[in-house]
Amino acid sequence: MFTTPIYDPKVIRDMQEIVPGLFLSGSQPSESRQYMQERGITHIIQVTDMPTPRFPGEFVYKLITVPDMDETNLIEHFADTYTFIHEAIAKGGKVLVHCMAGASRSVTVVCAYLMRTQNVSAGEALNTVQALRPIAEPNDGFMRQLMLYGDIGFDVSTNRTEYRRFLMASMAAQREMFGYIKDMTLASDPQNSPSGAAAATGAGTAGSMSAMQQRPLKCKKCRRALVARDSVIYHTPGQGQGAFEYRKRDATLHISEAVQSDISKIQPHAATVCQSYFIEPVEWIQELHGLEGKIACPKCDSKLGTFNWSGQQCSCGSWVTPAFSMHKGKVDG
Incomplete structure (x- = not known):
């Protein structure tokens, strides 16, 4: 008999430090200036339907407007988010990546960063995240994109045949849906x-x-x-x-x-x-x-x-x- 996992509400509500300098959460922590300042957050990546900086001028924001849907092309942002996180941490900053629930979109961005920095598979990266944030569960489309990301050696380029095939399927999905x-x-x-x-x-x-x-x-x-x-x-x-x-x-x-x-x-x-x-x-x-x-x-x-x-x-x-x-x-x- 299937039972729904019971998670600690505090774990869901809080942010977790996945690796030194990189934090993951839902939207709630990003609404509290004090909470983020206490944890030393300097940079924020918002991955939501309608990202809006809550404290412009106080934190460095990167806004990614994407819905949490299987058909969403999130892999096209992996290079930019990697650079944003890498440069912030290199300068001594701390980065918070969040979506609405901290379960799918933001998790995918963090997993992509782990894959490239640690040279691990999509599954290994997700296991690392889930050990600290159990509700982490990218949708099926995002998981396929993470696996593709590994297959193309983290090189999101139209020079890659596999990536062009993905874009082709993505365009067909857009045409059918919209x-x-x-x-x-x-x-x-x-x-x-x-x-x-x-x-x-x-x-x-x-x-x-x-x-x-x-x-x-x-x-x-x-x-x-x-x-x-x-x-x-x-x-x-x-x-x-x-x-x-x-x-x-x-x-x-x-x-x-x-x-x-x-x-x-x-x-x-x-x-x-x-x-x-x-x-x-x-x-x-x-x-x-x-x-x-x-x-x-x-x-x-x-x-x-x-x-x-x-x-x-x-x-x-x-x-x-x-x-x-x-x-x-x-x-x-």
């Missing part, structure tokens, strides 16, 4: 980046990759370079035509979960079963703020494929969300 995408991150146009648009990372050096894996996809009609190789998304084939008997809205492939872009890791028959290349959204694709549309060559206007932020089903049967597909008969790979 009907628009606030900040759209697009893969570079290889025509404008001779060195290869988004640089491949974590998949070996260029010298170890075959020529086929390095060259971009090109329009078969006019030979215009379209997509860098590491912006092509490969997936495990589904059940073929049988999978078309019903529409799988619980996608068989979510970009956020399937980040492989190395063709060598795909089953041998995938290339023949799948009739389209699935790609990241690229700069030259038009009308990307719409739910769906066509993908046409930016040079000769030849129709190459289609996109749909809600997903498309590949000819192999896999449901890909979001989906930006170009027919293999229209491009040279």
Whole structure:
């Protein structure tokens, strides 16, 4: 029988010093000037829906406006919060990180800092926090972002294939929830980046990759370079035509979960079963703020494929969300 854990109200109400100079709490301690001054707090990170400095001019604030939702992109703030905390402590200051309850958003920021400074996993960082603040429990989306943070070596950069895949899934979630995408991150146009648009990372050096894996996809009609190789998304084939008997809205492939872009890791028959290349959204694709549309060559206007932020089903049967597909008969790979 499941029982709800009983926590000491004082532990929930107070702030805890997770490592020297770094404190964690809910919003209540941040409302008391005296309480914070007694503990030597000099810097405050507010991670809430509507952060508002309670004592401007008396403490150094960093405000992060984010809701506590699985779909929220919090990883994009990890570099800034790390720098803010690191520099404050280096100068002898003490930092309080808080959200409303001190359970999810602020915990995620503190865990990210511990991961980078101590070179530990997301789970190890959370265990450290929970030992001092038992209610610490980031939502599932934040935990996935912490694990991604470790996977990309704490380098939150669009040069990282895995991070771009996360952003792609995040944009699709925004489009579905709100009907628009606030900040759209697009893969570079290889025509404008001779060195290869988004640089491949974590998949070996260029010298170890075959020529086929390095060259971009090109329009078969006019030979215009379209997509860098590491912006092509490969997936495990589904059940073929049988999978078309019903529409799988619980996608068989979510970009956020399937980040492989190395063709060598795909089953041998995938290339023949799948009739389209699935790609990241690229700069030259038009009308990307719409739910769906066509993908046409930016040079000769030849129709190459289609996109749909809600997903498309590949000819192999896999449901890909979001989906930006170009027919293999229209491009040279």
